[in-house]
Amino acid sequence: MSYTITDACNGCQACAKICPVVAISGEKKQRHVIAQTLCLDCGACGRTCPQGAVLDQAGGKCSLVKRSQWKKPRIDEGLCMSCSICVENCPANCLALREPLRSKDRHLHPFLQKEKACLGCGFCESDCPVDAISLVWA
């Protein structure tokens, strides 16, 4: 079960604009719909809906959070094994690799390259096999 949109939707299109996989469609000022097969459950629509019209996978009502306050990934380079899973799995392509900050190690480590593009979905955190990433309040 993916995210869904209720009758409370006023068709403002904020969710459709932020959805990273263009899974949300609808006419302006009309109720929008989320394509179940495309939705990633990233939750960005729920956090951005001013009407509280988005329900999560469990049917819980999502709350609006100001984007500047969305959680962001913090990467522990000591734990990171440079496997790039987080970089590749990021739906917003906001992570990239760079040389480590504190060592001469040649293995590249991820960092939040495009902070404003981050959706705060937490996929990087949940997908990291060694728990080197945690989402923290911005």
Next chain:
Amino acid sequence: MNRGYMGKILIVDLSRKEIREERISDEVYEKYLSGMGLAAHILYNRIPAGADPLGPDNILGFVSGLLTGTGSLFSGRWTVVGKSPLTGGWGDANCGGTFSPAIKRSGYDGIFFRGMSKTPVLLYIKNGKAELRDAAKYWGKDTVESEEALKQEFGPGAKIATIGPAGENLSLISGISNEKGRMAARSGLGAVMGSKKLKAVVLDGKQRIVPYDKAGVKKLSKSCNRWVQFQIPLGPGLGLGLLGTLLRILPTAMVMDGIVYKMILRTWGTGGANQMSVEWGDSPIKNWKGSNVDWPMGKSGSANPDKILSYEKSKYHCYSCPLGCGGICTMPGRGGETHKPEYESVLAFGGLCMNDDTASLFEFNEMMNRAGMDTISAGTTVAFAMECYENGILTREDLDGIDLAWGNTSAINALLEKMISREGIGDILADGTRVASGKIGKGSETYAVHAGGQEPAMHDSRMDPGFALAYSAEPTPGRHTIGSYLYYEMYQLWKTVSGIPKKIPFNLYFKDNKYKAELKQAEESAACSKFTNVLNGSGLCIFGAFLGSKRAPTFKWLNAATGWSKTPEEYMEIGERIQTVKQAFNVKHGIDPKRNKLNDRALGREPQTEGANKGRTVAIEKMLSDYWSVYGWDRATGKPTPQTMARLGIADGQ
């Protein structure tokens, strides 16, 4: 139920320009896994007998792996499959990079192309929508230029598999590139892509890949990563060369623990073995005719691991790999980025061609990556031409004025350029040693080192007869990534799988034992190939598996990702089924398994008179018979018996 696989494939008909999805039942995954297993099942049943590998009936597949994207480590490998134009039988090529998760994130476990387009096209998938687009503007560009231009058009998030000029020109030794030079190089599948006028596959999917037990997979990965990070300083690279010398002199060999090789890979990448392999007789020299005597430390120093590493700017990790054996290097002398040349490429253009110019090794590697040509086959073909030239079979006139003396760097460069563009002699050499020797004649067949049409890798079958068996018995012959006695030692399968020969790591044994061709050695080789099929069905890397089957817990990862509760023996049976289907594919397409036997020189017939492999001969006929019988195939013909097909539940496939 989430089981780590996507449950569907995409079928693209390039003649009709039709694209459709197809659901795959859970039963198929249980029998074949995903990746190469799934592909073997599909190609065996769907490519008609006798299909022209470069015709519309051939199917070219790009498959991911069952474990890819589930949180397991080393699971970033993808496989290209099709009927090989190089061997006429089963063809596959394996590659790392970023393309494996991209296939699954587009929603599929595999993307299969049939038919042929009249004009260049590419497949683009984004947000659940797949479409064919015109690719005329990319045709003619090399793989790096293509990838850069495609990223300009489709965005930096696009993951790309593309051919270069070699594939476009239908070179039978061409491959498919990802990440500007990670190559699915073997089996000549670049030519199949070229024949279909398919320039590239461009994927920008973002779907989630969900395992059955994510926490369980993670726990296993954490434990495995501790072994990957375990590292002891290994000293200078020269030390490994000297170790190779010692191993050559001693009458005994040691059961290798893969943790040692892991530490070499972590430090230098595959190039760590460059000099060591020459010294202990693992690397063929001078078109397999020479030995370490012809290529002493002073010469092999051109490929000293530290020397290669001095050009490395950063490590390169394939998706989900904690090891990072790859590297991004600066091109010697002229700047610009390139992938660190792998062991195979360095030795194919180094010792095999008697070339001791380090910078040229980088140049040839980059040249092949950009052209989309297999470095193993290309290097072997150049070495073949050099020997023909030395013996007057090819003259300077035949070679358009090129003085193809051993080690002549500029001549190799000129010849490779001709092979890529199929100009002059290059047109003959662009299809590998078997086709070239067939056209040249005059006794050149003796110098054409191949197995069933494919050139073997830079691991001497006279040093490890397990390689001779893999080169000769694998449905895609000439492959070094299937098994060997050394691989069996490193996989440590006996620690998890019952009923197979046991070994004691670091135990010493007399080298002569390797040449006895006992049944137990066939059992070891069969266990290797079964396991490799499991790895390729899972999308796992053999370098990860070299850690040992307990430290890199392949079978446990599979159970956690799928929710199955299969035993290691049951997984090995899946590997057996995949191998048998590939062999049945060859039989269906008229390949005589005996015909794939490696050529005499590489089997030590006549034995070498000096060097590390002096006096060694491989009893390949006995080994093949034993190997086939372990698989339940006819021990005289190598064909799977009806009883074995029935036991493994493989349908006729006709």
